[in-house]
Amino acid sequence: QLVESGGGLLQPGGSLRLSCTASGFAFNRYSMTWVRQAPGKGLEWVSVISNNGGSTKYADSVRGRFGISRDNSKNTLFLQMNSLRVDDTATYYCARDSYSNFDVWGRGTLVSVSS
Amino acid sequence: QSALTQPPSASGSPGQSVTISCTGTSSDVGAYNYVSWYQQHPGKAPKLIIYEVTKRPSGVSPRFSGSKSGNTASLTVSGLQAEDEADYFCSSYTGGMNYVVFGGGTKVTVL
Numbered sequence: 001q002l003v004e005s006g007g008g009l010l011q012p013g014g015s016l017r018l019s020c021t022a023s024g025f026a027f028n029r030y031s032m033t034w035v036r037q038a039p040g041k042g043l044e045w046v047s048v049i050s051n052n053g054g055s056t057k058y059a060d061s062v063r064g065r066f067g068i069s070r071d072n073s074k075n076t077l078f079l080q081m082n083s084l085r086v087d088d089t090a091t092y093y094c095a096r097d098s099y100s101n102f103d104v105w106g107r108g109t110l111v112s113v114s115s
Numbered sequence: 116q117s118a119l120t121q122p123p124s125a126s127g128s129p130g131q132s133v134t135i136s137c138t139g140t141s142s143d144v145g146a147y148n149y150v151s152w153y154q155q156h157p158g159k160a161p162k163l164i165i166y167e168v169t170k171r172p173s174g175v176s177p178r179f180s181g182s183k184s185g186n187t188a189s190l191t192v193s194g195l196q197a198e199d200e201a202d203y204f205c206s207s208y209t210g211g212m213n214y215v216v217f218g219g220g221t222k223v224t225v226l
Contacts (some may be wrong), residue, residue: 013138033215036160042118043153043161045215057214093160100149100208100215101166108160 002094007109014084014113020077020094020106028052029037031097034079037108042088047079048097062088075115084113119144119205119218126224127195135221137188143216149208152181154155154189155220156201165190191198192223200225 006018020032022074036048047058047068056068077094091110095102120138127133137144137152144150152165163172165181168188178193188207192199205218 013213042220043206043217045206045213045217048214057212059213063212081148101151101163102153102161102206103163103166103172105160105162 002096002104002106004092004094004106004109007092007111009112009114010084011115012085015080015082016084016105016111018079018081018092018094018109018111020079022077022096025096026111027075032077033095033097033102034068034072034077034100035093035105037093037109038087038090041090043049046092049077051107052097081111084111086113086115089113116142117218119207119216120159121205121218122223123219124222124224126226127192128226129195129197130172131195132191133195133223134189134191135203135223137190137207137218139188139201139207140217141167141186143207143209144183144188147210148183150181150183150188151180151206152203153206154201155204156189161204195225197225199223 001023004020033048049056049068068079084087091108093108094106096104125133153161154164155161164179168183169181180191185215204220
């Protein structure tokens with residue numbers, strides 16, 4: 001099971017840190033991914049981190065502004081979001097990543113960026 | 116990396132089959148057998164229903180099947196049921212910094 005938290009309403013230029021707490025599987029054996037979905041729109045892959053945190057990748061749309069990290073001792077995944085823009089408004093899902101197949105998803109947390 | 120191309124909508128009557136296409140390029144769908152399909156009901160999280168082009172996760176109905184030819188992958192839903200009415204998204208590994216690309220989604224309606 002995955003449970004996201006940390007979403008909210010904020011102004012453009014602001015920062016937010018999302019968390020995703022995992023249970024029921026060996027968290028430290030899996031890569032983890034963030035996927036977002038703007039209201040009424042499709043899915044967009046955001047970022048991935050390897051099981052030990054040693055490798056990360058980002059979508060062009062967030063590279064340089066977002067940072068993914070994890071704490072395997074606490075079974076928790078993070079997404080630090082800086083310099084937020086209106087078009088970052090979306091539901092953010094964390095997902096367990098098995099060779100680019102996202103086989104376990106959280107329920108999502110809504111991030112709204114508006115002036 | 117551009118999104119994969121899916122038709123915006125598809126429909127069929129109960130018991131019929133519907134097939135959804137997902138067109139990419141030789142750099143994503145055509146290059147790797149890491150195409151996945153996700154089902155999403157309104158207000159719910161996506162659910163993995165096909166991975167690695169043709170494989171079904173445990174618990175997913177055998178009415179869902181996947182295939183690929185060249186740069187185009189397809190999802191077929193056989194014996195349509197009311198519960199199959201949902202949005203369906205394909206994705207592909209890209210091998211590059213953008214890692215995974217999704218299709219725009221197809222809304223399946225059961226008539």
